[in-house]
Amino acid sequence: xxxxxxxxxxxxxxxxxxxxxxxxxxxxxxxxxxxxxxxxxxxxxxxxxxxxxxxxxxxxxxxxxxxxxxxxxxxxxxxxxxxxxxxxxxxxxxxxxxxxxxxxxxxxxxxxxxxxxxxxxxxxxxxxxxxxxxxxxxxxxxxxxxxxxxxxxxxxxxxxxxxxxxxxxxxxxxxxxxxxxxxxxxxxxxxxxxxxxxxxxxxxxxxxxxxxxxxxxxxxxxxxxxxxxxxxxxxxxxxxxxxxxxxxxxxxxxxxxxxxxxxxxxxxxxxxxxxxxxxxxxxxxxxxxxxxxxxxxxxxxxxxxxxxxxxxxxxxxxxxxxxxxxxxxxxxxxxxxx
Numbered sequence: 366x367x368x369x370x371x372x373x374x375x376x377x378x379x380x381x382x383x384x385x386x387x388x389x390x391x392x393x394x395x396x397x398x399x400x401x402x403x404x405x406x407x408x409x410x411x412x413x414x415x416x417x418x419x420x421x422x423x424x425x426x427x428x429x430x431x432x433x434x435x436x437x438x439x440x441x442x443x444x445x446x447x448x449x450x451x452x453x454x455x456x457x458x459x460x461x462x463x464x465x466x467x468x469x470x471x472x473x474x475x476x477x478x479x480x481x482x483x484x485x486x487x488x489x490x491x492x493x494x495x496x497x498x499x500x501x502x503x504x505x506x507x508x509x510x511x512x513x514x515x516x517x518x519x520x521x522x523x524x525x526x527x528x529x530x531x532x533x534x535x536x537x538x539x540x541x542x543x544x545x546x547x548x549x550x551x552x553x554x555x556x557x558x559x560x561x562x563x564x565x566x567x568x569x570x571x572x573x574x575x576x577x578x579x580x581x582x583x584x585x586x587x588x589x590x591x592x593x594x595x596x597x598x599x600x601x602x603x604x605x606x607x608x609x610x611x612x613x614x615x616x617x618x619x620x621x622x623x624x625x626x627x628x629x630x631x632x633x634x635x636x637x638x639x640x641x642x643x644x645x646x647x648x649x650x651x652x653x654x655x656x657x658x659x660x661x662x663x664x665x666x667x668x669x670x671x672x673x674x675x676x677x678x679x680x681x682x683x684x685x686x687x688x689x690x691x692x693x694x695x696x697x698x699x700x701x702x703x
Contacts, residue, residue, distance in 0.1 A: 366661075366677055367395070367414065370440065371421035372676050375676045379659040386437040389447055392421040393454035393645040397461055398543040398684045404465050405691050415471060419462075422455055422478050430481035449489040450548075453480050460501025461509035475486045477608070479505070481679025487518060492529060492541055494546055496555035497521045516562055523559035523568050526552060530571050538600050539578035545598040548612060549579055549591075550620035576624055580617075589614060589643040609666040611654060612642040613687075615682035622693040629700060638695055644683055655683050 366372050366381045371392045374383040396418035399411050416645055425433040427446070434451045435443035455478060464473040479501065486498040486537055495569050506515035529541040556572035559565065582604060583591050590600045593605035593615035621637035624630070639647075644655040644662065654663050661675030662683040 366680065369417065371418060371436075372681075376661070376674050378673055379656070379661050381676045384613040384633065386435065386443070386687065387421065388433045388436070389422065389425050389432050390450070390451045390454055390675075391402075391681065392418045392459045394678065394681040394685070396422065396434070397454075397458040398688065399670045399680050400458065400461055400465055401573075401685065401688045403467060405688055412467065412471070414693075415467060417472065418458075419474055422486075424460050425476060426478055426610050430483075431485055432482065449486065449491040449494035449623055450497065452486050452489070453491075453501075453683060455479075456486055456501035457497045458501070460505040462502070462504075464504035476619055478645055483518070487521065492526060496551045498522055499555040499559055502550075503562055505569050506562050518610065519562045520565075521554060522566070523563070526556060527571055531574065533629075539574045540600075541575065541577065543600040545579070545582070545604075547594065547610070548616050550576065550616040551691035552615075553579070554616070554620035557620070558625050561627060572624070573628070576620055576633075576636075580621075583613075583617065584636070584639055585649075587639065588646075589617065589640045590649050590651065591617070591643075600628055606649065607666065607668045608672070609643075609648070611644070611662050611665065611679040614654075615686040616638045618686040619639060619689045622689045625693065626696050634693060634697055637690070641686055641690055644686065648692070654679075 366376065371387045372384065372395045374388045374391055375382045375385040390601065396415065398413045399418065401412055403415065426438060432447040432452060432455060433442040433444055434447035437443060459475040459479040462472055489495060499519055502515045502519045511513065515611060533541060533543055553572040553576040556568045560569040564614055585591060590606060591605040591609050593609055595607055596605040598604040617640035618637045621633045621640065625633035625637065646653045648666060650666050650670060652666065654666065656662065656675060659675060662679040663675050664672040664674045664679045
């Protein structure tokens with residue numbers, strides 16, 4: 366799926382579809398996945414991919430720090446500016462790069478992107494953009510512990526998420542919004558990280574409440590069944606079962622794994638394993654979503670079965686989940702020895 370420019374957005378079956386071009390969203394995800402692989406597997410051989418994806422982000426960033434998101438195969442821009450969520454994904458990947466052992470020249474390029482785009486995320490009203498930015502700031506704060514600004518920015522964004530929760534939640538609806546849509550576990554995931562940065566117990570309390578609420582709706586009789594994107598799930602309404610997206614399983618794996626690392630509670634590690642099993646056939650349709658032959662991942666599950674295309678978002682979602690399972694397994698092993 367990757368060429369000299371970056372990772373292609375879509376595929377027909379397992380073949381990259383050049384007609385659909387590239388997105389900043391996917392190249393930020395790809396950068397994060399390759400950086401994580403580099404750290405977990407000492408993957409010196411994939412530094413070329415890191416440079417490719419980072420070069421893509423440099424190309425799409427405008428002088429004011431905003432980014433284009435839709436890019437044609439001929440390198441033309443299809444939009445004026447990116448979504449707030451894509452800026453958040455770029456900040457997560459570039460922030461993570463500072464907390465790695467990659468060469469200094471690569472980190473310098475990533476931090477330039479981070480610093481120029483951060484202002485737009487801090488003003489964003491998108492809860493997911495706020496959450497993704499917190500994830501990037503968490504790693505930035507680890508890399509530069511003497512700098513107070515990352516922690517202050519984490520507090521600014523985490524407080525806004527908590528205020529959304531207080532305004533919207535009820536005893537039976539422990540959530541940030543009056544609906545559950547996409548990439549939902551990212552919100553509690555970010556608050557767990559905010560707690561790690563600041564030690565604020567209110568962040569931890571809301572993170573646990575919302576992740577448990579989400580799991581209670583998404584895990585049915587031991588099977589992960591995320592909300593579908595046909596009509597989402599509105600407060601007081603009925604949850605849509607289809608179409609289920611690989612992104613949701615990945616987000617749940619990562620959020621639950623971090624929750625386990627923070628709290629040591631086994632229910633969270635079980636949650637992560639249950640969500641990961643979705644890729645391997647333990648889902649509402651009993652179908653393998655990960656394709657071990659191509660190394661790709663099918664784009665989703667519908668009421669009729671699998672979407673046979675294997676695009677970038679789906680494949681990267683699986684890779685990020687698989688890498689997180691490596692981290693979770695190590696923490697489980699360490700805890701079992703105590």
